[in-house]
Amino acid sequence: MAVLVTGGAGYIGSHMVWELLDHGEEVVVLDRLSTGFDWAVPDAAELVVGDIADQPLVEDIMERRGVDAVIHFAGSIIVPESVSDPLGYYFNNTVKSRALIESAVRRGVKHFIFSSTAAVYGTPRTNPVSEDETLDPESPYGRSKLMTEMMLRDAAAAHDLSYTALRYFNVSGADPRLRTGQSTKGATHLIKVACETASGKRQQIEIFGTDYPTHDGTCVRDYIHVSDLVNAHYLALKRLRGGGDSLIANCGYGRGYSVLEVIDTVKRVSGKDFRVVESARRPGDPVAIVASAERCQATLGWQPAHDNLEEIVGHALAWEEALARRNRL
Numbered sequence: 001m002a003v004l005v006t007g008g009a010g011y012i013g014s015h016m017v018w019e020l021l022d023h024g025e026e027v028v029v030l031d032r033l034s035t036g037f038d039w040a041v042p043d044a045a046e047l048v049v050g051d052i053a054d055q056p057l058v059e060d061i062m063e064r065r066g067v068d069a070v071i072h073f074a075g076s077i078i079v080p081e082s083v084s085d086p087l088g089y090y091f092n093n094t095v096k097s098r099a100l101i102e103s104a105v106r107r108g109v110k111h112f113i114f115s116s117t118a119a120v121y122g123t124p125r126t127n128p129v130s131e132d133e134t135l136d137p138e139s140p141y142g143r144s145k146l147m148t149e150m151m152l153r154d155a156a157a158a159h160d161l162s163y164t165a166l167r168y169f170n171v172s173g174a175d176p177r178l179r180t181g182q183s184t185k186g187a188t189h190l191i192k193v194a195c196e197t198a199s200g201k202r203q204q205i206e207i208f209g210t211d212y213p214t215h216d217g218t219c220v221r222d223y224i225h226v227s228d229l230v231n232a233h234y235l236a237l238k239r240l241r242g243g244g245d246s247l248i249a250n251c252g253y254g255r256g257y258s259v260l261e262v263i264d265t266v267k268r269v270s271g272k273d274f275r276v277v278e279s280a281r282r283p284g285d286p287v288a289i290v291a292s293a294e295r296c297q298a299t300l301g302w303q304p305a306h307d308n309l310e311e312i313v314g315h316a317l318a319w320e321e322a323l324a325r326r327n328r329l
Helices: 013-020 053-065 079-084 087-108 138-158 190-198 226-241 259-270 294-300 309-328
Strands: 002-006 025-031 048-050 067-072 111-117 162-168 171-173 205-210 222-227 247-251 275-279
Touching: 002 013, 002 053, 013 025, 013 226, 025 053, 048 053, 053 067, 053 087, 067 087, 067 226, 079 087, 079 275, 087 111, 087 138, 111 138, 111 226, 138 162, 162 226, 171 190, 171 226, 171 309, 190 205, 190 259, 190 309, 205 259, 222 226, 222 309, 226 247, 226 294, 247 294, 259 309
Parallel strands: 002 025, 002 067, 025 048, 067 111, 111 162, 162 247, 171 222, 205 275
Antiparallel strands: none
């Protein structure tokens, strides 16, 4: 019995693989390595290089390894890019996810955990936002993820399939043991970019919009440590295997920080000052969004262990140093 992790050579996916291995699970990773890295996959996990839409390949993996659960991370995640390339996002995130879900149904895979996003809410009417909030995504990225949630709901109603869709807020940080971290070149995550700037890998950091209706004019987000996030996935897997019904739940801490507050924290923790450039707003960015995570905590028994922005930043900075050493080898 094995778990298939799609996108398992990427940032969140590689953390998930380590989490599963730490709990004694058998793991097979499917990743086309478009943004992930083969070295990010632990030796104890099998890596298959390929696409989730290659159904003969996917179904062979499911049969050969006796896959009972899929944890699906593979996809495109950059909001502004989705605005300029909506059809690419609908193809990569929605059409290919449909193929993966169909393969799971064909091969009798019972459990499916999906990497969804807070972008399905758009700018919510109230914060913290609960799962019952009106769904009004403001970007093709958010809509592509919402469509996959809808496909999972309908597939579960028609077939012997149970699922959990976890709506991520802003995932940050790195494995505290520095086994893996955010390694993608040209990444757009705020904490990653700020840490690269503090480390001298970038000359400056750009702020997109300083005229939002927030306390300092910059967007507000809920930043969740990647290790806490993948732990929520493992708990979701245990719950589904134990007979739990399908579930949609937020993953965040219920506390928001502005862009400027994050940058100030990176400067303080790193002890480095760096150049900050103000630019115009980007399309598709909600003003403020913070999670209500009561459902995740109550239903999964999830208890965050790293709910501290300075700790998140500290782990991200430590990973930048580890990554620089690796790249010099």
